[in-house]
Amino acid sequence: MAVSFDLFGTLVAADRSDAPWDAVAERLDARGVTVPDDWEAAYRSSHREYDRGREAPLDEHVRLALASRGVEVGETTAREAVLAAFDVPVTVRDGAREALAAAHDRGPVAVCSNCSVPGLVERTLDRADLSPEAALAPDTVVASVDCGWRKPFEPIFAATADALGVPLSALVHVGDDARTDGGAGRVGAASILLEDVPLPTVAVRLREGTLC
Known part of the structure; x- marks a missing residue:
């Protein structure tokens, strides 16, 4: 067994934030990324279709959400910002x-x-x-x-x-x-x-x- x-x-x-988009925005801003004014709406919108049961990596979602508002960010920056936002005690x-x-x-x-x-x-x-x-x-x-x-x-x-x-x-x-x-x-x-x-x-x- x-x-x-x-x-x-x-x-x-x-303890998780009730507004994860704000936690991610704070970490993006700390890394010099310009967060769009309507970031909550961008974060909470779908930007790619996934097959049922497939995981949607949050760092990928964040990059796509930013790109939908004309903001480009590198994979490493997005990954580090997302990890920092959710790495809590x-x-x-x-x-x-x-x-x-x-x-x-x-x-x-x-x-x-x-x-x-x-x-x-x-x-x-x-x-x-x-x-x-x-x-x-x-x-x-x-x-x-x-x-x-x-x-x-x-x-x-x-x-x-x-x-x-x-x-x-x-x-x-x-x-x-x-x-x-x-x-x-x-x-x-x-x-x-x-x-x-x-x-x-x-x-x-x-x-x-x-x-x-």
Whole structure:
């Protein structure tokens, strides 16, 4: 058995801005980018069609939104600004470390996260002291922005299982969102939702071998 954990809302809690366009605008301005007066409208508009289930990288969206107003910005600048806008302090949720430790005792462990900001999952794990150097760090990280697919679609779960070296049927995914994380149970893996099994109980059941 291999276990994957959702990140945001499951292992960690983070305070997110109610106006992300403002957070991005501030970081763009700090990098010398002229932000258009109607930036909120540009940010909240769609500028490219994506296939259903495909991830829309936020740095790409920001570049397209700026270009729609005649402002050109380089890929590196957009990526750095977007990461800075969303790289905020996080709190490790109660039971997260115990659940990770118990999962490591059972087999390989992954973080499988929907995240449209390149580098944010890794930065968040670092903030939570769960980076590769930490004892409880996951063996692998699968972020939708890198995988190209979002939960609940099968490819991201299949990529997670593949990265852990197990068939999809041997993957148990733990998360807080029935719509996205619950998708694991609909594509051949198993899903454990925190509303049914809180993280401290996940840890206990992993140690007992009774999680699923």
